[in-house]
Amino acid sequence: MRSQADSSGNSKRRHAAAVTIHDVAERAGVSVATVSRVFNDKGPIREATYQRVLAVAERMRYVPHAAARSLSTRKTSTIGVVLPELHGEFFSEVIRGIDVSARSLGLHLIVSGSHSDREEMSAVLRAVRGRVDGLIVMSPDLDATTLLRDLPDYVPVVVLNALVEGRPSITIDNAGGARAVVRHLAALGHRRIAFAGGPENNGDAVQRRRGYRAGMRAAGAEIESSLELSGNFTEDSGYDAAKKIAGRSQRPTAMFAANDAMAIGALSAFNETGMRVPDDIALVGFDDIPIARFLSPPLTSVKVPIADLGRRSLDLLLDTSKTKRSETLKTSLMVRQSCGAGRTRTRQNEKGDS
């Protein structure tokens, strides 16, 4: 009845309206329940019926309406991914890690980034009802984590790179990675090691700085505020920091940048000023983004399993068993030429000295 109301004159409706399960049912001479059963492989269906319905649906190009299905089943087959921004190799790699897992599970991904202000992020977080089955949230911006507190608790959430009470999370061993860098440089004889840090309110940056200081203390080197430069994870800020160092009379012999982007900026600056890496100054980064090994000289960096971060977070989100609420991913130091240690080799971070 419903669908033949306008079967008379205006055969082309506004948009050649999509065919519904009712249309298929009618054409196949069965009820909508049967069609539904066929499409969901539920309940007993006679083989002949099954084939006929499938054939009719195929011919009519029937595709189930996702929203209707979601409304009925209370499942969306969609995961929300909230990142601080979408720019750069790091985030792209995180998304990819999640996407690969999601695809194999038949899940879709809603992404959203660049949340300038708190209000905006709050709006995104609230718009989830009926849109996603779960959320993966990375918010290294320290204060933003409080936002999660007033998220409705029926939404499963996994937090990346931050700790939020009552929520499972996946973090990177930032401090451990940073300590390993300093330890390595110290073993190469460096004592005056500069550190180009990330944003003040960024959790990762804070921990990396902490690891740097711990490493310096452990190496018996002195922590001077003049050795710590500020930055914001961009190439430009790394460039600026390196320029400052290059301009000094008494230079450090090594520089540790809080991420690879800054290391790349620094490398550029050193090249411009005629300082040779690693001969005049050793340089180490953090993240080990894909192009790190293609720089000149190849950049020694702390490898964080970025794609794993994405993959594991989805696993954790879907894991309803309440075990393993949080994990920390180990990093490893990729030793290349920019630190002056010669050939490439990997050194697994051993735990300890927390």
Add this chain to the structure above:
Amino acid sequence: MRSQADSSGNSKRRHAAAVTIHDVAERAGVSVATVSRVFNDKGPIREATYQRVLAVAERMRYVPHAAARSLSTRKTSTIGVVLPELHGEFFSEVIRGIDVSARSLGLHLIVSGSHSDREEMSAVLRAVRGRVDGLIVMSPDLDATTLLRDLPDYVPVVVLNALVEGRPSITIDNAGGARAVVRHLAALGHRRIAFAGGPENNGDAVQRRRGYRAGMRAAGAEIESSLELSGNFTEDSGYDAAKKIAGRSQRPTAMFAANDAMAIGALSAFNETGMRVPDDIALVGFDDIPIARFLSPPLTSVKVPIADLGRRSLDLLLDTSKTKRSETLKTSLMVRQSCGAGRTRTRQNEKGDS
């Protein structure tokens, strides 16, 4: 009736069920229609009622159910973005461009990448009913464009970097950019210019090669098959290509890589083999990804307005007026040191010699 059925014993249902518009209506002493009107700013509402409903909704933490709303309005406020893969600066930048526009329009983004096989992509393309209002599809893989043909025609689609009959599209002037590179190198005196190409079945790659050849002809240089190396847009393939060139007795004096990733790989290879860029060999890339200017030497590259690509595609998708069905984005040559032309400067591609 609906909601007070279990008001007796089991007050805590399975999940502290979300509050619906009915709950709000009941509590506020109005009908659901009124609540709906308040939330959508539709129809006349007495100020007092408006405020009361809003207050009650706030107190109950009511959030509209997206799927229910979609079902009713036939709008999802969501755009699907289908990319060949999610990896790398290029795609991350495209997504960001779209995301920024989308956010300002209150739209959500479903992304999906790495479509290994045709079947998989077809499945994604079909799963759109009731899930997205429109699709932005980048499929430089030439044969994949045929997939779009059997997409239901009620789904608006914008195609990126490819031409599909009957669909609006945004493309990059690949050939023009490539010609500009060769022209520039020729002006610097180069005649033997090698070209490291991208994947055979990639539309961008094909056009860039075409532009290279056109440029060579225009410059009166000869096109030798020995000058054209194969690659696949990865750093590794650029590295390999450069190694091959370095090993030759009679080397070309310049190399043009079909994208920046390959140029980076090539730069790495040249450094390893002791060839100096640009003194021993000039090098030019394509895409002008953010780190290009931080390489050593800074990489001359063809700038494509990647973020614009994303932004414009969303505009085009939402533009219902049937005008301006397709556009081509102009590229510009960013001259830096890797080509041996000295200081950085931009050169706008003039049109001509198609």
Add this chain to the structure above:
DNA sequence: TCGCGAAATGTAAACGGTTACATCCGCTTA
């Protein structure tokens, strides 16, 4: 041939909103 349990299918009520239409209300106006 009949009866019966299981298999197959149908019926209709959700799911949570939106919205055309009906209704009600308080004023203005004749």
Add this chain to the structure above:
DNA sequence: TAAGCGGATGTAACCGTTTACATTTCGCGA
């Protein structure tokens, strides 16, 4: 004062599925 009117609100159908439950059909042994 009653009709008329527009603004405010309520009623209920509908969007396209899923699914509990009812009903029909089938196969088979008695």
